[in-house]
Amino acid sequence: MKSKAVFYHAGCPVCVAAEEQVAAAIDKSRYVVEVVHLGEQKDRLPEAERAGVKSVPALVLNGTAFHINHGADLAALK
Amino acid sequence: MKSKAVFYHAGCPVCVAAEEQVAAAIDKSRYVVEVVHLGEQKDRLPEAERAGVKSVPALVLNGTAFHINHGADLAALK
Numbered sequence: 001m002k003s004k005a006v007f008y009h010a011g012c013p014v015c016v017a018a019e020e021q022v023a024a025a026i027d028k029s030r031y032v033v034e035v036v037h038l039g040e041q042k043d044r045l046p047e048a049e050r051a052g053v054k055s056v057p058a059l060v061l062n063g064t065a066f067h068i069n070h071g072a073d074l075a076a077l078k
Numbered sequence: 079m080k081s082k083a084v085f086y087h088a089g090c091p092v093c094v095a096a097e098e099q100v101a102a103a104i105d106k107s108r109y110v111v112e113v114v115h116l117g118e119q120k121d122r123l124p125e126a127e128r129a130g131v132k133s134v135p136a137l138v139l140n141g142t143a144f145h146i147n148h149g150a151d152l153a154a155l156k
Contacts, residue, residue, distance in 0.1 A: 005103065021139040025083065027105035061099040066146050 005031040006060045008048050010039040014071035018057040022068055031061075038077050049074065083109040084138045086126050088117040092149035096135040100146055109139075116155050127152065 007023040009015035019035065026033050036044050038056060048058070052065035055073045059066045085101040087093035097113065104111050114122050116134060126136070130143035133151045137144045 003103075017142065018144060021142055022100075022137065022144050025081075025104045025109055025139055027103060027107075029105075031103055059100065061103055064095065064099055066096060066100050068144050068146055 002030060002032045003062055005033045006051075007033060007035045007057065008038050008044075008053055008060070009035070009057045010072050010077055011037060012056070012071035014069050015057040018059075018068040018071075022057075022059065038074070042077070045074065045078065080108060080110045081140055083111045084129075085111060085113045085135065086116050086122075086131055086138070087113070087135045088150050088155055089115060090134070090149035092147050093135040096137075096146040096149075100135075100137065116152070120155070123152065123156065 005026055007019060009019055023033060038045055038048060051060045051063060053074060055067055056071050057068045059068060083104055085097060087097055101111060101113065116123055116126060129138045129141060131152060133145055134149050135146045137146060
């Protein structure tokens, strides 16, 4: 069974760079990668917060949040 | 030809988590992943700085630095 990777972003330039390089580098044979735009999908904010996401872009792998550089705080997207 | 990914760390808990999850998730069929301990390989510090690394853990993909969470500033390793 593949592991789950969720890439949270908000369309910011820092987010786009992280998506094009980091999210794109993930091994798709081992991970199902979902890309979530938190500015457009605000209903996903609580789930991101529960996973420990404080800012975007962030990658949640196996339930652990990894913040990649810094584009925007989650609070700014509410 | 495979792309180059360099994961810089300093052995800190935040670094270990990032290595075990993020560096490990990279597609090895497309990337050659090198892991560099900057606390033990101080001769690699200038190269990391030139790539834009400010703190560890950090992943440099195709020459672009992505800081993953925050373990230690590079200045603390000199």
